[in-house]
Amino acid sequence: GAVVSQHPSWVICKSGTSVKIECRSLDFQATTMFWYRQFPKQSLMLMATSNEGSKATYEQGVEKDKFLINHASLTLSTLTVTSAHPEDSSFYICSSGTSGYPYDNEQFFGPGTRLTVL
Amino acid sequence: AQSVTQLGSHVSVSEGALVLLRCNYSSSVPPYLFWYVQYPNQGLQLLLKYTTGATLVKGINGFEAEFKKSETSFHLTKPSAHMSDAAEYFCAVTEEGNNRLAFGKGNQVVVIP
Numbered sequence: 001g002a003v004v005s006q007h008p009s010w011v012i013c014k015s016g017t018s019v020k021i022e023c024r025s026l027d028f029q030a031t032t033m034f035w036y037r038q039f040p041k042q043s044l045m046l047m048a049t050s051n052e053g054s055k056a057t058y059e060q061g062v063e064k065d066k067f068l069i070n071h072a073s074l075t076l077s078t079l080t081v082t083s084a085h086p087e088d089s090s091f092y093i094c095s096s097g098t099s100g101y102p103y104d105n106e107q108f109f110g111p112g113t114r115l116t117v118l
Numbered sequence: 119a120q121s122v123t124q125l126g127s128h129v130s131v132s133e134g135a136l137v138l139l140r141c142n143y144s145s146s147v148p149p150y151l152f153w154y155v156q157y158p159n160q161g162l163q164l165l166l167k168y169t170t171g172a173t174l175v176k177g178i179n180g181f182e183a184e185f186k187k188s189e190t191s192f193h194l195t196k197p198s199a200h201m202s203d204a205a206e207y208f209c210a211v212t213e214e215g216n217n218r219l220a221f222g223k224g225n226q227v228v229v230i231p
Binding site for chain 2: 004006032034041042043044046049091093095097105106107108109110111112114
């Protein structure tokens with residue numbers, strides 16, 4: 001399967017600052033990447049779908065001005081949490097999407113980024 | 119719209135006993151089904167998937183799942199639990215031509231020595 005990396009793996013920041021999280025597809029070109037948020041002991045919540053070279057599609061209830069997504073190349077997507085607040089503290093996971101044989105819509109997940117806002 | 123139901127957020131199993139995690143899905147078209155495992159503070163790792171063909175699917179770490187269309191189910195099993203199986207397990211569904219995944223709420227598996 002494909003390898004997806006995320007950087008940083010964890011970050012602590014002060015309230016009001018912005019934090020950028022990178023998601024890289026290391027060994028294949030990902031035209032679509034997904035960003036998820038996961039609260040403790042809960043499932044993954046899809047935040048947005050990003051397609052290379054176009055604007056991201058945000059899920060209902062996700063503030064696009066607060067969670068800026070850029071997918072400038074086939075191997076890199078970034079999520080910027082702007083003016084972070086303690087309630088934004090969470091585990092953020094990205095994935096690369098595939099379609100067709102042999103992956104059949106399988107998503108390859110990054111290791112996640114733990115964000116703590118003080 | 120596609121959706122997944124996983125019952126029982128916490129599942130306790132004795133070491134060496136059968137692991138059974140239930141997953142029921144809803145999909146308007148033939149589904150693609152996945153089981154993922156997540157260890158603490160890590161991303162998701164694919165255990166196995168069903169797309170077409172054989173309905174009994176074997177995955178990594180001794181897990182397998184059977185797709186039953188009549189029951190809209192894709193239950194995950196492992197004959198003998200190992201301590202290393204303690205983790206969170208997610209069932210997910212998607213459809214051909216739509217690569218968005220819908221996740222279940224997950225099962226936290228605890229293995230008792």
